[in-house]
Amino acid sequence: MAIPLQAEELAAIKQMIGGNVRLNLLYKISRDGCSAWTFHTKCDCKGPTITVIYNSKDTVYGGYTSQNWLGAGREHSAYDEKAFLFQVRYNGTSVQKKYPIKADKLANAISCCHNIGPTFGKGDPEFPSFSGVLKPSNGVFVFKGTKANSVYNVTDIASFTNDSLEVQDLEVYKVDEGLVETTVHPWRKTPTWNITYLQNLKREIDVYAPLEVTGVEQVNVLLFGQCGAGKSSFFNSINSIFKGVITSQAPSGSTDKSLTNRFRKYQVRRGRNGSPLSFRLCDTKGLEKNEGLHPDEFSFVLDGHMPDKYLFNASSLFGPESPGYVAMPSIRDKIHIVVIVIDATIVDVYPDEMTVKLKSMQGKVNQRGIPQIVLLTKIDKYCKALQGDVSKIFSAPEIGELVDKVAELTGLPRANIVPIKNYECEMELREDIDILALLALRQILNFADDYLTNFLDD
Incomplete structure (x- = not known):
């Protein structure tokens, strides 16, 4: 049978x-x-x-x-x-x-x-x-x-x-x-996806530079979220796009415990040995039920006190007495935008204790006037129709509905919720994955510019 x-x-x-x-x-x-x-x-x-x-x-x-x-x-x-x-x-x-x-x-x-x-x-x-x-x-x-x-x-x-x-x-x-062809109106409109659109997006990000008058040479983008959601994988995906090959520089994987044990400000370079782009993707410990990133340490990260490559210590929290503590951080050291990374497959069962932690962290971000964006990862696992091709993501009604749920969960506008697929099992770059990741990165940099503009106005 x-x-x-x-x-x-x-x-x-x-x-x-x-x-x-x-x-x-x-x-x-x-x-x-x-x-x-x-x-x-x-x-x-x-x-x-x-x-x-x-x-x-x-x-x-x-x-x-x-x-x-x-x-x-x-x-x-x-x-x-x-x-x-x-x-x-x-x-x-x-x-x-x-x-x-x-x-x-x-x-x-x-x-x-x-x-x-x-x-x-x-x-x-x-x-x-x-x-x-x-x-x-x-x-x-x-x-x-x-x-x-x-x-x-x-x-x-x-x-x-x-x-x-x-x-x-x-x-x-x-x-x-x-x-076969979607019959619904796209819930988010973009130009036609092709190699030209991909090259234009990549060029936009390649020539991006923060507002010169601020003295900031590289925007600091902080990635944080639950362990295994895809923080480090997002850096690896962006790094892969600009290097032209699949990379795995940042430790990543699916686990209940954070694989990230250092605070890192990762550079993304043009090609293998090229010059760095005008942003840094900052990776830190993930949120865990009982351990993970502590709210006090999170505040030090936001304010620019924590140095690059700081090794987290389970027995003592980071503070003014810690090695490398930046006593008088400048605007260059501070975080300019916070990116909350959420696994699409667990949105419907997002743990209550994690929601409380997330809201607490968001409160600290809001106090500082730092913009927030949500990266909604693993959308191909949430919506099986997108497996092998994510180009129709903005015409998939279930993804649009999921964006609504995440907007409600985080209290952010729908425009701040950006679905992506990280490179995971692939061994070659794909046009559809690249476009989706670059759309997210462009939105992140645009919002970071808003923060720097507000800084000037203040």
């Missing part, structure tokens, strides 16, 4: 199609019989569909087409530039592999005929499929297929199917095309 699609596998398929889509089951051979006639009766002229095949080696693969299946007339192929093959499970382990159609084979995306089942590519057939009526043998249906596929970017069909054409089940789902 085939093991149904797991949540992460279903999310992967939806993401490959285009995000937050709805799938409606049309045909299932274990329920409806393995019959080409039945397949066409149930699936013809239904618009975009996804075909999912489960084989006896606990491997799940299939194909997507945006075109109609048509069983009438002679065997023919259909043109489809959006078609692709996929594999989401191999030997019982979830995977995410997408095989797009070759640019010179768009006219042969699918094969249609009244006596063959769903077939991707044109051939004998080139995709594991069936013809006529198949009866199960020992609980499996033995499909036909060749060793190679010249239409899609699959070099070895045997590897694609895990070298098994014994099929336990096949399902065809109608893709609700109304949800």
